[in-house]
Structure formats: C-alpha cells, structure tokens
Amino acid sequence: MLPKTMTIARIAMCNQYQIKATIFDKRNRIVASAYNSYEKTHPFQKEMAVKVGLPMKEYCHAEILAIIRSKGKGYRIHVERYNKAGEPRNAKPCPICEEAIKNSHIKVISYTVG
C-alpha cells in the first residue's frame, strides 16, 4: 500500500490534466481510445471509485472510458500525458483505474513517465 498522501496526490493528478488511454489488441492494433472527462459520469467509474473508497470521484477517467468502449476486447492499455511543451509526463493509472483494469480483460499496462 502506498502512503495515503501519495495516493491522494496521484488521484489529484489524474483529475488535473488531459490524459489519453488507448487499448491495443495482441497485434498492437487499436481497439479503443478515450480522454478523461470532467463532465461524463458512468456507473462503472462510480462502482470502481466506491470500491477503492473514493466515491466522490465520479467523473470518467480516460482508462475507464477506454475500457467501456473496448467492449471486452484488447490486451494492453497505454496511458499518456504530455505537458504544454509536448514532453511526456507520468501517467501511471490512479487507484480507481488500477482497480478497473484489474476488473477488465486488460493484461498489460504501459504509460508515459516524466
């Protein structure tokens, strides 16, 4: 378990930037992609948020939307975030998204680091 402050920082980060999640199949073909949203809610987002004890996080994260759009297909999820200069930044999935990925068909997680 991460210290609580670190977990909270990671979640705050997840909500402050534009994050893109793309799901690929085993042959690296794109199955689905999505950006995080500050307007959209979805029962799956809510369910995962409640599961990890963060029920207030109801707006859809990119990973959650991509998983919903992938309709049970795909093998790898890639999460990316860039700063204004176009440099990659850390896009490690937050605890809610980790839980969603664990509860999905996705087997491999990759993300930008910076």
Ligand SMILES: [Zn+2]
């Ligand atoms: Zn997230």
